[in-house]
Amino acid sequence: MRTSRAIVVSALVLFTLAACGSDAEPAAQSNEIKVGLLHSLSGTMAISEVTVRDAELLAIEEINKAGGVLGKKLVPVAEDGASDWPTFAEKATKLIRQDKVATVFGGWTSASRKAMLPVFERYKALLWYPVQYEGLESSPYIFYTGATTNQQIIPGLDYLKEQGKKKIFLVGSDYVFPRTANKIIKAYAAANGMEILGEEYTPLGHTEYSTLVNKVMQAKPDAVFNTLNGDSNVAFFKQLKSAGATSESMPVLSVSIAEEEVTGIGVDNIVGHPVAWNYYQTTETSANEAFVKAFKAKYGANKVTSDPMEAGYNAVYLWAEAVKKAGTTEVEAVKKAAPGIALERPEGLVTIDGENQHMYKTARIGIIQPDGLIKQVWDSGKPIKPDPYLKGYPWASGLAAS
Structure with missing residues (x-):
């Protein structure tokens, strides 16, 4: 069953890629920058992924209040992966080809990431993946903001x-x-x-x-x-x-x-x-105190913060910093600018490793x-x-x- 499932995922990815043509078109010039959020908002993984989406929305809101990125407002385009790996591939293609987002923040399970990986590599688009995973992987078009092994x-x-x-x-x-x-x-x-x-x-x-x-x-x-x-x-x-x-x-x-x-x-x-x-909600850093306060203010005093949502929150800021350094949202320029970027985040100092696009993490x-x-x-x-x-x-x- 595992082998046949993999074939189904691969076949759908290839079909979707072929159906959408060969090259992504440039995003339209405007005072806005569209970014994709792709998580399971329904199904068995919704218990975990909805709050990652919420944390990314908080980061976008904060960045916009501070003036946006390159003087432009970030506009989130959210899609539901529905706890289904072929759906993640399909929605990733939509975000890249139809919505023309500058980047995508998304995924949780490694199965969802594996389904999306050929899409991002095919279109040379950027995915920021926020969850710890099993390692033994790197992709030039994925930044891994959660832990590796x-x-x-x-x-x-x-x-x-x-x-x-x-x-x-x-x-x-x-x-x-x-x-x-x-x-x-x-x-x-x-x-x-x-x-x-x-x-x-x-x-x-x-x-x-x-x-x-x-x-x-x-x-x-x-x-x-x-x-x-x-x-x-x-x-x-x-x-x-x-x-x-x-x-x-x-x-x-x-x-x-x-x-x-x-x-x-x-x-x-x-x-x-x-x-x-x-990272834990109780992690003692000055940045975490502000993060927890802001998250509860936006989503409710009874809400909790967690490692994957913090890594998703960080991803938005890290991408924004790379864009500012590059002076453009163009993917290759952002990739070139990203190595070595270091930010004090709720978990502490996080640095992008230029060798494999993972993060230094405590x-x-x-x-x-x-x-x-x-x-x-x-x-x-x-x-x-x-x-x-x-x-x-x-x-x-x-x-x-x-």
């Missing part, structure tokens, strides 16, 4: 190792990110004296976890490494708690659950469990608190250079080709 997954594994958690059970959604992440985790485990007791996948949107939870409970791992995405986490954590597991007896380290998802899962079901990210481990927020218990001390192909880790040799 050595800025999230490896620090998470280091944390479990330091806590004495040597027997690990892997649980994930059945698509690119979890499967590739777990391939990396297994290589890390083999090199670091850890044992993988089990590896289970379920479709996105899956809600029946009794069988999987039974397997986990019978295996008696020291910890679970969780790469489930979307609202499947709601069912998984509820059923895990009902089976008697606690954060003390069986901590579940998650890399796709942030403050927004905690609210959806229910804090009572997930309190005490660890997460690995680069790794952080946090524990989910009874109030639903996340308390940091460890950080890397300084931004980590992105290493998407794990060239700096001998145990990862050959993973990119496998």
Whole structure:
């Protein structure tokens, strides 16, 4: 099924590209600059992606209030990827060809990014992708503002190792990110004296976890490494708690659950469990205090901020800074201007790496608190250079080709 799904996605991308012609037309001259926002506003991933869109809209509003970009107002054009990867390819093509946006901010799952990648490369358009991912990729037409593997997954594994958690059970959604992440985790485990007791996948949107939870409970791992995405986490954590597991007896380290998802899962079901990210609402920087205040003022006092939405927020500012430096929205000029741009953001200093268009980012481990927020218990001390192909880790040799 995975192979046939990939063929369907590739076929649709190729059909869409062919149908829309060969070259993108230049955007019309005006006092406005259109930018695309492409996220799942419906379907299983809406629990995570709507707020990323909201954070990008906040950044656009702030930039416009400060005078815009090159003296022009940013105008967002929002599309719904509908938690469907061929739809992401279709909507990306529309934004580039029909709406003639200067850039696109979008995606969450690696499946959505993989579906969009050939579109952006075909039309030489720019995508700013805001979510942590499994690495082993770079594209000249994608800027990755979320973490890559050595800025999230490896620090998470280091944390479990330091806590004495040597027997690990892997649980994930059945698509690119979890499967590739777990391939990396297994290589890390083999090199670091850890044992993988089990590896289970379920479709996105899956809600029946009794069988999987039974397997986990019978295996008696020291910890679970969780790469489930979307609202499947709601069912998984509820059923895990009902089976008697606690954060003390069986901590579940998650890399796709942030403050927004905690609210959806229910804090009572997930309190005490660890997460690995680069930013939390509680991160102590002056820029974060202003960001949290502005987000709550726009969307409601009960709203929370999280890593993916902060990375989406950052993406808009980083692109705007590159455009200002380039003096134009022309893609190749923006790409040339981007390397080395460094901004103090809510998470701290973020710098664009010119080698792979990922960001230098600070790794952080946090524990989910009874109030639903996340308390940091460890950080890397300084931004980590992105290493998407794990060239700096001998145990990862050959993973990119496998």
